[in-house]
Amino acid sequence: MRLVFVLDCADPDSLADFWAEALGYERGPLEAPYVALTDPQGVNPQILLQRVPEPKSGKNRMHPDLRVADMDAELARVTALGASVVRGPLVDGGWPTTVLADPEGNEFCLIVDPRHHEKGSST
Numbered sequence: 001m002r003l004v005f006v007l008d009c010a011d012p013d014s015l016a017d018f019w020a021e022a023l024g025y026e027r028g029p030l031e032a033p034y035v036a037l038t039d040p041q042g043v044n045p046q047i048l049l050q051r052v053p054e055p056k057s058g059k060n061r062m063h064p065d066l067r068v069a070d071m072d073a074e075l076a077r078v079t080a081l082g083a084s085v086v087r088g089p090l091v092d093g094g095w096p097t098t099v100l101a102d103p104e105g106n107e108f109c110l111i112v113d114p115r116h117h118e119k120g121s122s123t
Helices: 012-023 071-081
Strands: 004-009 026-031 034-038 046-051 065-068 084-092 095-101 107-112
Touching: 004 012, 012 026, 012 034, 012 046, 012 071, 065 071, 071 084, 071 095, 071 107
Parallel strands: 004 046, 065 107
Antiparallel strands: 026 034, 034 046, 084 095, 095 107
């Protein structure tokens, strides 16, 4: 068995650029209705961006959490790529967290493990 995540979107070709940069993944070509994103290390699950006709509505029932060492640096990096802040930064159960949305509005979180939280970060 192999785990693959599928993200519905309006424009998988352009959204693939955002997610490939955000995750450090390699993107494949558009093979309608999909664009595949693959971890170059072969460790993390593949992601398929799938073109669908209906727009996103409501909150995601599942979303990626990106565990990062430096909230400020990663927040600056992903917002420069086109993400927008939905909520935060905040501390959720001791875990510094920022809720963001990709360019099509799909939510994801940046989270710092408090056991590895670097001194000097503003979160």
